Amino acid sequence: MSFDLELSGRTALVTGGTKGVGAALVESLRNAGMTVVATARSVPDSAPDRVIYLAADLMTAEGCQAVAKAALERLGGIDVIVNVLGGSSAPGGGFAALTDAEWDTAITQNLMAAVRIDRALLPSMIKRGSGVVIHVTSIQHELPLPESTTAYAAAKAALSTYSKSLSKEVSPKGIRVVRVSPGWIETEAAVRAAQRLADHAGTDYEGGKKIIMDSLGGIPLGRPAQPQEVSDLITFLVSPRAASITGAEYVIDGGTVPTA
Known part of the structure; x- marks a missing residue:
């Protein structure tokens, strides 16, 4: 039995692709034979073969549109979208410390960036009748930490719900949509x-x-978990080896979330 992931020659866009899980994933996809566009606010001056860095602010609608347009122009089409971008910079202090600005930042970074990227690129996937979208959520949508990450957890919960709904809409059109929910990495x-x-x-x-x-x-x-472990999971999920997987969420947390 061959374990070739059959990804050679395919293309991907990875948001948040220069650090942490995003950087590990870009390297994993490249090693699997893919050409990858990686986005971040600031990017390295040079890139290895089959990696294209795009500097962009995905906290804005204009930044998302620019990335989608550039990715399509550079690659001619995108086979895989992996929305890694996310995080929290909110202060401690529970709900009372979360101003409207903190909520806006959490929702824009952890939900709307993915929504906008998907909206810009999914039409081309639907036209071809194939594609994969991965949304990196978080176990915090099930196990929130109220001291400082309530807004982050709520935004990730919204991303998870959006992702599930999107999978129902576009899976019949040939697009697989899968969630990956890490714990502490x-x-x-x-x-x-x-x-x-x-x-x-x-x-x-x-x-x-x-x-x-x-x-x-x-x-x-x-x-x-190590970033490479998460990127290995995602690399498998975007491959034709996972062709029957859509609408599902894969938790990778070392057993952190208890089950009833």
């Missing part, structure tokens, strides 16, 4: 956050990691 930003917590608590980095894992109610696997 040990990205560069996560490492910095753990180190800040460690410094504040007077412990080391491993102690900082434990503080985060405890705040999640524990991670049965005993560690956060």
Whole structure:
């Protein structure tokens, strides 16, 4: 049995593609033979073969339109969209600390950027009768952390619902839509956050990691996921090997979310 993912020659757009999961995914898709357009607000000066970096602000409708237009012009068509862009910069303090501006930022970054990119690129996929859309959600839409990420969790919940509805609409037209829901991932930003917590608590980095894992109610696997592990899952899901998978959500959290 061959485990060739049959991705050679296909094209992809990855938002948030220069750091963390996005960067790992760009490399995974490239290694699988795809040509990848990767977006971020700032991008490297040079790119490896079959990677095209586009600097754009996807927090604006104009930025999303520009990326979609450039991707179609550069590649002639997009086979795969992976909406990785997301995050939270909200302050601690619970619901009372979340101003209208904080809510707007969370919803724009974690929901509307994906909605706008999809809206711009799906018509070309529908015309061809094929394509894959991946939405990276978060376990926080099931397990929110009220101290600082209520708006983020709510926006990711909205993204998950939107994604499920979209799958019902476009799957009959040949477009698969799948959600990937990570738990805590040990990205560069996560490492910095753990180190800040460690410094504040007077412990080391491993102690900082434990503080985060405890705040999640524990991670049965005993560690956060690595960006490469998440990107490997997504790479499989966008491949023809996953041709019957649509409308589903794949949780990759080391067992963090309890089930009834």
